[in-house]
Amino acid sequence: MKRRADDLVVFLGPSLPAAEAHKLAPCTVLPPARQGDVWRALSLKPRALVLVDGVFEAQPSVWHHELLAAMEAGVAVFGGGSMGALRAAELAAHGMVGVGRIFGWYRDGVVVDDAEVALLHADAEHGWRPLTVPLVNVRHEAERARKARVLGRSGAQALVDAAAGLFYQERTWARIREAVGPAWSGPTLAAWDAWFAQGVEDLKRLDAIACIRSAAEFVSLSSPEAPATPGVRRNPSSLVRRRRLVEDVTRVGGRAVDSGRVLELLRSAPDAAAWAEAGLRRALLAGWVRSLGLTVTDEEIATEEAAWWKERGVRGSRREAFLAASGLDGPGLRQLCETRALERLALAQASRLLPDGPSWDEALASEARLGGQWEQAARALLTNDPDSDEAGGD
Numbered sequence: 001m002k003r004r005a006d007d008l009v010v011f012l013g014p015s016l017p018a019a020e021a022h023k024l025a026p027c028t029v030l031p032p033a034r035q036g037d038v039w040r041a042l043s044l045k046p047r048a049l050v051l052v053d054g055v056f057e058a059q060p061s062v063w064h065h066e067l068l069a070a071m072e073a074g075v076a077v078f079g080g081g082s083m084g085a086l087r088a089a090e091l092a093a094h095g096m097v098g099v100g101r102i103f104g105w106y107r108d109g110v111v112v113d114d115a116e117v118a119l120l121h122a123d124a125e126h127g128w129r130p131l132t133v134p135l136v137n138v139r140h141e142a143e144r145a146r147k148a149r150v151l152g153r154s155g156a157q158a159l160v161d162a163a164a165g166l167f168y169q170e171r172t173w174a175r176i177r178e179a180v181g182p183a184w185s186g187p188t189l190a191a192w193d194a195w196f197a198q199g200v201e202d203l204k205r206l207d208a209i210a211c212i213r214s215a216a217e218f219v220s221l222s223s224p225e226a227p228a229t230p231g232v233r234r235n236p237s238s239l240v241r242r243r244r245l246v247e248d249v250t251r252v253g254g255r256a257v258d259s260g261r262v263l264e265l266l267r268s269a270p271d272a273a274a275w276a277e278a279g280l281r282r283a284l285l286a287g288w289v290r291s292l293g294l295t296v297t298d299e300e301i302a303t304e305e306a307a308w309w310k311e312r313g314v315r316g317s318r319r320e321a322f323l324a325a326s327g328l329d330g331p332g333l334r335q336l337c338e339t340r341a342l343e344r345l346a347l348a349q350a351s352r353l354l355p356d357g358p359s360w361d362e363a364l365a366s367e368a369r370l371g372g373q374w375e376q377a378a379r380a381l382l383t384n385d386p387d388s389d390e391a392g393g394d
Contacts, residue, residue: 003026003219003220004026005026005027005028006028006044006045006046007026007027007046007047007048007219008025008026008027008028008046008047008048008049008050008212008215008216008219009027009028009030009041009044009046009048009049009050010027010028010029010030010049010050010052010212010215011029011030011031011032011033011037011038011041011049011050011051011052011053011054011062011084012029012030012031012032012052012053012128012208013031013032013052013053013082013121013128014032014053014082014119014121014122014128014129014130014204015052015053015081015082015204015205015207015208016052016081016205016208016209016212017127017128018127020209021208021212024209024212024213024216025212025213025215025216025219027050027212027216028044028046031124031128032053032054032055032083032128033051033053033054033055033061033062033083034054034055034059034060034061034062035059035060035061035062035063035066035247036060036063036066036243036247036248037062037066038051038062038063038066038067038069038070039066039069039244039247039248039249040247040248040249040256041070042069042070042073042075042248042329043248043249043250043251043256043324045329046075047075047076047218047219047222048075048076048077048078048215048216048218048219049070049075049076049077049078049215050078050079050080050084050211050212050215051067051077051078051079051083051084051087051088052079052080052081052082052083052084052207052208052211052212053081053082053083053084053128053208054082054083054084054087056083056114056118057118061083062083062087063240063243064087064090064091065236065240065243065244066244067087067091067096068091068094068236069236069244071094071095071096072331073329073331074331076097076215076218077091077095077096077097078096078097078098078099078211078214078215078218079091079096079097079098079099079103079211080098080099080100080102080103080207080208080210080211081100081102081117081204081205081207081208081211082102082117082134082204082208083114083117084103084211085098085100085102085103085105085106085117085207086106086114086117088103088106088107089103089106089107090106092107097214097215099207099210099211099214100206100207100208100210100211101140101203101206101207102116102117102136102203102204102207103207105136105139111135111136111139115135115168116134116135116136116139117134117135117136117204118134118135118168119131119132119133119134119168119171120132120168120169131172132168132169132170132171132172133163133171133172133173133176134168134171134204135160135163135164135168135171136203136204137200137201137202137203137204138159138160138163138171138176139160139203140201140203141159141200141201142156142157142159142160143156144200144201145159145192145195148195150191150192150195151188151191151192155183155184155188158180158183158184159176159180161180161183162176162179162180162183163176163179163180165179166179173196173200177192177193245259245260245263246259246260246263247259247260248327250262250324250325250326250327251324251325252324252325253321253325259327262327281343282339282340282343283339285342285343285346285347286338286339286342286343286346288346288353289342289343289345289346289353290342292353294342294345296338296341296342296345300341300344300345301334301337301338301341302337303341304337304338304340304341304344305333305334305337308333308336308337308340350363
C-alpha cells in the first residue's frame with residue numbers, strides 16, 4: 001500500500017525550509033502551528049505529526065490539549081527544534097517524543113524560558129526566513145567555540161550573557177559581537193572573528209532535521225494498513241471541548257469546512273433547541289450513571305454503534321467519509337455510542353437507580369400528558385367506543 005504524504009504532517013517555519021523537509025521524507029508541511037492547528041491537522045489522518053515551529057506572543061500558541069488529543073487518537077507526536085522542543089519536554093510523560101539537543105536542554109532544565117527559541121522571521125511569502133538569532137543557537141556556538149579553544153569558560157559565558165541581554169527581535173550576530181566586545185580581550189575578539197568567518201551551525205535546523213527523520217522512520221516501520229492505536233483516553237475540561245468544537249475542521253469530500261461555521265448554521269436551525277436538549281439529557285444521564293460507578297460493556301457499545309450505522313443507512317465503503325463529514329472519527333463515534341449505551345442503561349434501570357424510582361409506564365404517561373398524546377389517545381378511544389358514557393362529548 002502506497003504511503004500518503006499526509007501520513008507525516010510537519011509544522012515548519014524559520015527552522016527549516018519546506019523544500020528541505022520534502023527531501024527528507026514524503027510529508028505534508030504546514031506553517032508554524034497556532035492554537036487549533038493540531039486539531040485541524042488531525043482531519044488529515046496522519047500516522048505521525050512533527051511539531052517544530054509554532055507562533056507565540058502575537059497569536060495564541062499551540063495548546064497542550066491539542067497534542068494530547070493527537071496522541072489519544074493514536075497519532076505519534078514528535079517535537080524538536082523550537083516550540084516543538086518545549087512542548088515535547090512538557091509532555092514527555094504523556095508520550096510525546098522529543099528529539100534533539102534543544103529538547104534535551106528543556107527536559108534537563110539547562111534552559112527553561114520559552115524565549116530561548118524565539119526569533120524574528122519573515123512571513124510565508126518569504127519562506128519564513130529567520131532574521132535574528134535564537135538564544136539556543138548562541139549557546140550552541142559558545143560550546144563549539146570552547147571545544148575549538150577559541151573561547152574559555154568565562155568568554156563563552158560572556159557571549160551567552162551578551163546575547164541574552166538583547167531583545168530577541170534585535171539579536172543578530174553583529175549586535176551580539178558588539179555587546180560582548182567590552183568583556184573580551186583583543187586577542188579573544190580576533191580569534192572569534194577568524195573562527196566565526198568559517199561559518200556557524202544552526203542548532204534549530206539540525207534538530208528539526210533530526211526530528212523529521214525520526215518521525216519518518218517511525219512511519220516507514222509502521223504498517224500502513226494497521227489502524228492507529230489509540231492512546232490513553234482523557235477527559236478534557238468543558239472549556240477545551242468547546243474550543244475544539246469551534247477550532248476544528250470537518251472534511252467533506254476531501255475539502256475542509258470550519259467546524260465553527262457548521263455549528264453556527266446548526267444554531268439557526270428550527271430544531272436546534274430540541275437537538276441541544278436531547279444531547280444534554282443524554283450527557284446528563286450518562287454522567288449520572290458514571291458517577292454511580294456503573295459501566296457498559298464493549299459488546300453494548302458495539303451494539304449501539306451497529307444500530308447507529310443502521311439508522312444512518314450508510315454503506316460500508318462510505319463510512320469513513322461519512323464520519324469525516326460528521327466531524328467524527330472511529331474513537332469519537334465510539335465515545336458517543338458509549339454515551340448512548342449509558343443512557344439506555346439508565347432508562348432500563350430507572351426504577352432501581354432512585355429510591356422508589358419511576359417506572360417505564362409512569363415515564364410514558366408523563367411524557368404523553370405533557371406532549372398532548374394522552375389527550376389524543378383518550379379521544380380516539382371514545383370515538384372508537386360508541387357505548388361509552390362520554391361518546392360524542394366535546
